[in-house]
Amino acid sequence: MFRYYNLNDEMDRMRREMDRMFRSVSGAGLSTPGGYPAMNMWLDGDNVILTAELPGVARDEVDISIEGDTLTLSGERKPQELPEGATYHRRECGYGKFTRVIKLPYQINLDEVKARMHNGVLEVKLERAEADKPRKIKVLEG
Amino acid sequence: MAENTNLEPTKEEMELTEGAERTRPRRVFVPRATIYEHNDEITILVDMPGVQADNIDIVMEKNELKIGGMVTHEAPEGYSLVYSEYSVGDYERSFVLPRDIDREKIEASMKDGVLTVKLQRAEAYQARKIDVKAIE
Numbered sequence: 382m383f384r385y386y387n388l389n390d391e392m393d394r395m396r397r398e399m400d401r402m403f404r405s406v407s408g409a410g411l412s413t414p415g416g417y418p419a420m421n422m423w424l425d426g427d428n429v430i431l432t433a434e435l436p437g438v439a440r441d442e443v444d445i446s447i448e449g450d451t452l453t454l455s456g457e458r459k460p461q462e463l464p465e466g467a468t469y470h471r472r473e474c475g476y477g478k479f480t481r482v483i484k485l486p487y488q489i490n491l492d493e494v495k496a497r498m499h500n501g502v503l504e505v506k507l508e509r510a511e512a513d514k515p516r517k518i519k520v521l522e523g
Numbered sequence: 524m525a526e527n528t529n530l531e532p533t534k535e536e537m538e539l540t541e542g543a544e545r546t547r548p549r550r551v552f553v554p555r556a557t558i559y560e561h562n563d564e565i566t567i568l569v570d571m572p573g574v575q576a577d578n579i580d581i582v583m584e585k586n587e588l589k590i591g592g593m594v595t596h597e598a599p600e601g602y603s604l605v606y607s608e609y610s611v612g613d614y615e616r617s618f619v620l621p622r623d624i625d626r627e628k629i630e631a632s633m634k635d636g637v638l639t640v641k642l643q644r645a646e647a648y649q650a651r652k653i654d655v656k657a658i659e
Contacts, residue, residue, distance in 0.1 A: 423598070430602055464561045469558070469559045470565075474557040486605075501571075502596070
């Protein structure tokens with residue numbers, strides 16, 4: 382059978398490999414793999430971006446708390462309010478409460494946390510705490 | 524943490540139709556949908572996170588409703604993806620509708636990444652209630 386070569390599969394494989402390496406180095410990652418919502422983590426030096434797809438979750442139903450290098454994301458997708466007498470033909474969109482605990486690669490500067498929801502996608506921008514940044518130590522002579 | 528929830532973190536990827544090729548270097552997912560009916564109105568809810576209202580295509584062909592959503596997500600500039608549990612992609616799904624849908628009365632709206640399509644059954648087709656008279 383003809384096998385369609387998918388570049389995305391290759392990208393995924395590389396990504397997984399990177400995850401593995403990244404986790405083994407920094408210990409960062411998600412403490413509850415496979416939970417809801419699925420999350421992605423982006424890194425640029427001392428900046429971290431976390432993203433999650435949260436369709437049907439209103440902005441004020443999302444709760445983020447950070448302690449040190451641990452971020453807890455919780456929230457709820459409320460069930461649709463159906464008019465009385467309505468019947469379901471199909472029901473695939475789940476609902477309910479969710480919680481995920483994410484271990485970040487750094488201690489976080491709590492004054493610089495920016496979170497926004499856009500079209501059902503959550504983006505949390507975090508900065509490494511000043512105290513957590515590596516410091517170069519000058520070796521004095523003598 | 525046992526929470527009373529049926530939220531699913533995974534997305535179903537669309538199978539490539541034989542002979543067809545993608546023209547966008549993106550994955551395509553089959554979005555989750557919930558459908559309910561009330562009186563003569565059918566409501567379809569489709570989860571399409573990351574899609575703006577402007578990037579949704581809804582086409583009614585015969586009695587098939589085709590819904591497509593294009594994501595506009597860009598990777599954050601300068602950042603590299605270090606941990607990934609989901610892929611970003613477009614959405615495509617078709618629904619076969621009852622034949623009596625009024626094509627002029629299809630309404631669609633988008634909120635929090637969920638598309639709502641409301642369809643009305645055409646009046647001409649609506650079942651008429653027949654009163655049964657009791658004969659003394």
